[in-house]
Amino acid sequence: MNTAAQHLQEQFDTSRQQIKAAKLGMWTFLATEVVLFGALFCAYAFYRYVFPQGYALASKHTDFALGTIETAILLTSSLTMALAIRATRLAQRKATVYFLAATAILGAAFIGIHATEYLQEWHEHLWPGKHFDESLRGVNGTEMFFTLYYVMTCLHGLHVTIGIGVLVVLAVLSFRGRFTAGYYTPLELGGLYWHLVDIVWIFLYPLFYLVSRT
Amino acid sequence: MTQARTAMARSYLSDGTTIRSWLTTSDHKRIAIMFSIAITAFFFIGGLAATLIRIELATPQGDVVSAETYNKLFTLHGIVMVWFFLIPSIPTTLGNFLLPIMVGARDLAFPRLNLASLYIYILGGIFTIVTVIAGGVDTGWTFYTPYSTMFSNSYVLLAAAGVFIVGFSSIFTGLNFIVTVHTMRAPGMTWFRLPLFVWAMYSTSIVMVLATPVLAMTLALIGIERIAGIGFFDPALGGDPVLFQHLFWFYSHPAVYIMVLPAMGVVSEIITCFARKRIFGYRFMVYAIAAIAVIGFLVWGHHMFVAGESMYAGLVFSLLSFLVAVPSAIKVFNWTATLYKGSISFDAPMLYALGFVGLFLIGGLTGLFLAATAVDVHLTQTYFVVAHFHYIMVGGAVMAYLGGIHYWWPKITGKLYREGIAQAAAVLMFFGFNLTFFPQFLLGYLGMPRRYHEYADRFQMLNVLSSAGAVVLALAYLIPLTYFTWSLFRGERAPANPWRATGLEWTIPSPPPTHNFTHTPQISDEPYAYAPDSRE
Numbered sequence: 001m002n003t004a005a006q007h008l009q010e011q012f013d014t015s016r017q018q019i020k021a022a023k024l025g026m027w028t029f030l031a032t033e034v035v036l037f038g039a040l041f042c043a044y045a046f047y048r049y050v051f052p053q054g055y056a057l058a059s060k061h062t063d064f065a066l067g068t069i070e071t072a073i074l075l076t077s078s079l080t081m082a083l084a085i086r087a088t089r090l091a092q093r094k095a096t097v098y099f100l101a102a103t104a105i106l107g108a109a110f111i112g113i114h115a116t117e118y119l120q121e122w123h124e125h126l127w128p129g130k131h132f133d134e135s136l137r138g139v140n141g142t143e144m145f146f147t148l149y150y151v152m153t154c155l156h157g158l159h160v161t162i163g164i165g166v167l168v169v170l171a172v173l174s175f176r177g178r179f180t181a182g183y184y185t186p187l188e189l190g191g192l193y194w195h196l197v198d199i200v201w202i203f204l205y206p207l208f209y210l211v212s213r214t
Numbered sequence: 215m216t217q218a219r220t221a222m223a224r225s226y227l228s229d230g231t232t233i234r235s236w237l238t239t240s241d242h243k244r245i246a247i248m249f250s251i252a253i254t255a256f257f258f259i260g261g262l263a264a265t266l267i268r269i270e271l272a273t274p275q276g277d278v279v280s281a282e283t284y285n286k287l288f289t290l291h292g293i294v295m296v297w298f299f300l301i302p303s304i305p306t307t308l309g310n311f312l313l314p315i316m317v318g319a320r321d322l323a324f325p326r327l328n329l330a331s332l333y334i335y336i337l338g339g340i341f342t343i344v345t346v347i348a349g350g351v352d353t354g355w356t357f358y359t360p361y362s363t364m365f366s367n368s369y370v371l372l373a374a375a376g377v378f379i380v381g382f383s384s385i386f387t388g389l390n391f392i393v394t395v396h397t398m399r400a401p402g403m404t405w406f407r408l409p410l411f412v413w414a415m416y417s418t419s420i421v422m423v424l425a426t427p428v429l430a431m432t433l434a435l436i437g438i439e440r441i442a443g444i445g446f447f448d449p450a451l452g453g454d455p456v457l458f459q460h461l462f463w464f465y466s467h468p469a470v471y472i473m474v475l476p477a478m479g480v481v482s483e484i485i486t487c488f489a490r491k492r493i494f495g496y497r498f499m500v501y502a503i504a505a506i507a508v509i510g511f512l513v514w515g516h517h518m519f520v521a522g523e524s525m526y527a528g529l530v531f532s533l534l535s536f537l538v539a540v541p542s543a544i545k546v547f548n549w550t551a552t553l554y555k556g557s558i559s560f561d562a563p564m565l566y567a568l569g570f571v572g573l574f575l576i577g578g579l580t581g582l583f584l585a586a587t588a589v590d591v592h593l594t595q596t597y598f599v600v601a602h603f604h605y606i607m608v609g610g611a612v613m614a615y616l617g618g619i620h621y622w623w624p625k626i627t628g629k630l631y632r633e634g635i636a637q638a639a640a641v642l643m644f645f646g647f648n649l650t651f652f653p654q655f656l657l658g659y660l661g662m663p664r665r666y667h668e669y670a671d672r673f674q675m676l677n678v679l680s681s682a683g684a685v686v687l688a689l690a691y692l693i694p695l696t697y698f699t700w701s702l703f704r705g706e707r708a709p710a711n712p713w714r715a716t717g718l719e720w721t722i723p724s725p726p727p728t729h730n731f732t733h734t735p736q737i738s739d740e741p742y743a744y745a746p747d748s749r750e
Contacts, residue, residue: 011314011321011398013734021323021397028389028423036427039461043435043446046457054452128444128451144452147444151435 004183019185026189030196033159037200040152044207047144054141059211061126061136062149066117067209070110071201074160077106078198081191084174091181093174100171103194107164114157118150149208156204159197166190225628229728240325241728245332246310247626250619252336253299253307254695259343260294261688263287268650268684271677276668284667285352286368292355293373297380298339300611301469304476305387305422306331308618309415311626313391315719315726316412318400318735323393331386338380345372354665356466359447359458363439371440374433381426381433384472388422391415400718402737406500409717409741410493413500414479417507421468421475425511429465432458456522463514471510473607474574475503477614478545481567484621485549487715488564489556492742494548502541502548509538519590528587535585542578546571557747561713562636566617569644573609577602580655595665598658601651609647616643616694623698624708628725631701635693643690649683716743 004015012018048055084099125133128147136142170190173179179187226243230236236244266287270278279287314322322328345351351373353362362370395408395416408416435446436458445451447458486493493499515523515531523531549571558564580602583589593599620640624630653676658664662673669677711720718735719726 009325010729011319011323011325017397021393024396025324025389025393028392032385032389032423032427035424036431039428039431039464042461043457046454047452050454051452129442140452144445147446151438151446 004185007183007185015183022185022189023192026192030192033196033200037152037155040148040155041203041207044148044152047141047148048211051141051144054139055145056212057139058136058142058145059208059213061121061124062209063117063120064209064213066113067205070113071205073106073110073113074198074201077103077110078195080106081194085184085187085191088174088179088184088187089181093177096174096179096187097171100167100174104164104167104171107160107167107194111157111160111164114153121146145208152204153208156197156200159200163190163194163197166193224727225723225725226728227628227725238329240321240329242310242314242322242325242328243626243726245328246307248332249302249306249310249335252332252339253302256294256298256339257691260291260299261691263291263294265684265688267291268681270667271669272681274669274671274674274677279667281667282352283350285354285665286350288665289351289354289373290346293342293351293377295607296355296469297377298335298342300473300607301384301422302335302380302387303473303611303615304480304618305391305415305418305472306335306383308411308480308615308622309391309418309476310387312622312719313412313415314394314398315722315730316409316717317395317398318403318718318731318737319394319398320729320731322390323398324390327386327390331383331390334386335380335383338376338378338383341372341376341379345369345376348372356462357433357436358462359436359439359455360449363436363447371437374436378430378433378437381430384422385426388419388426391419392423395419400735400737404737406497407737407740409479410482410496410499410503411476411479413503414475414482417503418472418475421472421507421510425465425468425472428461429469432461432465435461456518459518459521460514463517464511467514467517468510470603470606471506473611475506477570477574477611478503480614480618480621481549481570482545483715483717484563484567484617485552485571486742486744487621487713488561488567489553489558490744490746491552491556492744494551494554495544496740496742498544499548502544505541506538509534509541513538516585516590519587520594532585532587536582539578539582539585542574546575546578555746560637562631562633562640563617563621563713565637565640565644566613566620569640570610570613570617573605573613573644573647577605577610580605593658595663596658597654597662597664600664601654601658604651604654609651613643613647616640619694619698621713622719623701624712625719625724625726627702627705628708628723629701629705630708630712631697631705635697639690639693639697642686642693646683646686646688646690650680650687651683653677653680653683716741 004019008015008018012021080099080102084096084103087095087099121127125131126136126146127150128143132143132146167190170187173186226241229241230239236248239245266279267284270276270284270287276284310322310328314320348369350368351366351370352368353366353370357370357374395412399408438444439446439448445453447453447455449455482493482499513531513535515527516535519528519532580598584593584599584602620631620636657673657676657680660673662669708724710723713720718737721735722730
């Protein structure tokens with residue numbers, strides 16, 4: 001039987017202490033992530049205040065349909081992540097692996113769809129720089145909107161990609177029977193991370209796709 | 215189990231003597247030692263740059279180095295001293311070594327993360343050294359845009375990458391400390407029984423964890439702007455350079471508190487021990503630490519009073535900057551009150567601690583000059599600012615760091631150093647420091663701008679005094695290096711508690727065994743149970 005006691009590291013007195021430390025460590029890490037994205041949200045807010053028309057115009061050029069589909073996919077992946085943890089608690093190893101795989105696949109789908117979106121925007125001359133659309137360039141703030149859009153969604157995409165890697169590792173470990181109803185801390189921490197990535201997207205979606213569509 | 219028990223009895227220094235056993239260790243004490251070697255090396259690199267700066271400024275003409283080289287020298291000095299010495303100094307060495315012991319734990323919560331922090335620090339350091347070898351960077355340690363993104367032809371990306379990387383070392387150390395203080399305290403070690411050093415480390419860690427990511431992001435944006443040519447901060451593309459300054463100082467002002475809060479923690483430990491008196495107003499000291507950490511996050515705008523910030527923002531930031539002086543003053547008053555009717559002895563650590571209080575006081579009060587918007591217009595970008603922050607960072611943080619090293623040296627190494635020469639070095643340092651930096655207050659008041667390699671003839675007298683002081687200061691920094699090295703080989707064996715101090719670290723042997731405690735300690739008292747000597 002695989003229990004929390006077997007995973008006790010020497011600096012801790014009890015498993016309870018170890019689990020508490022691991023969770024607090026993860027939450028602290030998530031706080032740093034919030035501040036990391038926070039700097040960009042701050043820049044977004046400042047420039048939106050400076051260029052309201054530019055933002056409104058530019059946001060009409062993002063793909064509303066694909067953005068919405070991505071949102072649905074990512075929200076669903078959070079559900080499957082939660083279900084994976086529930087399955088472990090109920091000692092259903094197979095179900096855990098399936099749900100983790102589903103989460104990873106949904107994450108990959110998100111990345112794939114977003115990549116096509118980037119490609120499409122490249123053809124529409126929406127990437128900032130020399131190729132930026134001439135008519136849009138005439139309105140102040142449109143290029144800034146897209147600069148922020150790419151930096152923020154790419155940073156988010158990087159987090160999703162890392163998350164997929166984490167999910168694959170967790171799925172393999174689950175498959176090998178590393179986690180039991182009594183010990184599943186890494187799974188829980190991976191879940192916390194995945195939900196954070198999801199929450200960041202919940203903010204990015206309205207900021208880039210819904211500015212003048214409300 | 216038997217293996218574990220033998221490891222218990224053995225000192226952490228003799229538990230494996232190969233280089234490999236050091237480089238792959240997860241022992242917080244060994245990691246602290248390796249950090250202290252690395253930051254000492256960087257201290258002397260940064261110090262070398264400072265020496266060249268002071269040599270250049272001994273005469274009004276720019277005759278020793280070119281303007282470009284001078285720019286690179288003060289940039290190197292700033293980057294190395296801020297990110298590779300001051301910020302990690304106390305947390306990664308004394309903090310790493312003492313924090314687990316002070317809370318009664320066998321190690322930090324995440325020992326491997328701690329080792330990762332060391333390697334990330336070294337990686338960042340390599341980037342910085344490569345920057346210097348490649349030809350240096352000339353933006354100033356603040357990387358201000360648009361110069362850093364559009365005009366500088368030096369190695370901005372490489373330097374920024376080094377700072378970006380070393381930031382993660384801070385984040386990991388901070389995260390580790392926060393979790394350790396929350397979850398690893400021994401039975402009976404309640405929050406209000408924690409030594410003030412632990413409180414200082416805890417507050418510092420929170421600042422590290424919540425401020426450093428913003429710096430990482432800001433530097434990343436500079437990198438993106440420089441590489442891709444898109445404008446976050448470029449006015450030609452609708453960007454605003456002042457936004458860069460806001461983001462930068464949102465980290466870099468709290469960073470000052472990352473440097474000085476640990477120093478306050480060290481000084482609190484030393485003063486109460488060498489006054490043989492319980493610290494005055496323990497709870498107020500704790501609240502003051504917390505208040506400094508919180509208010510410290512809200513004062514960054516005072517760096518932009520003349521940079522195009524709105525008048526109203528200036529007013530608010532000015533007020534908040536005055537406000538942060540209140541908890542700082544509470545601490546100074548409480549240290550003074552602790553001394554009152556104590557049985558004071560002037561051992562080397564105490565000399566450093568008292569030096570800290572005096573220099574921090576001057577640094578803090580001159581900070582109020584700069585927080586007053588009208589006065590700041592006159593003093594900004596002058597040597598007054600340089601003198602002010604050196605009083606806090608060098609007079610404050612470095613003095614306290616050295617005080618702490620002297621205080622805990624017997625515990626860390628198990629050896630005693632020679633008291634007489636240590637006292638002499640401390641006094642010399644205090645003297646050299648003031649001679650170096652006090653003239654700079656006068657220079658700034660008279661209007662000498664910072665960051666130029668030449669200056670008007672009328673400033674020469676004060677500059678010569680400052681350079682002379684720098685010679686004394688440099689000498690004073692080298693002396694501890696020699697007698698500490700001597701003590702490692704020839705020093706007397708230190709007893710467990712040479713200062714008759716309280717605190718868990720003094721209840722275990724010097725040097726401590728690998729797992730610190732043979733039994734998890736039980737705490738039933740408040741800290742600092744000192745009583746004045748009866749001979750009075």
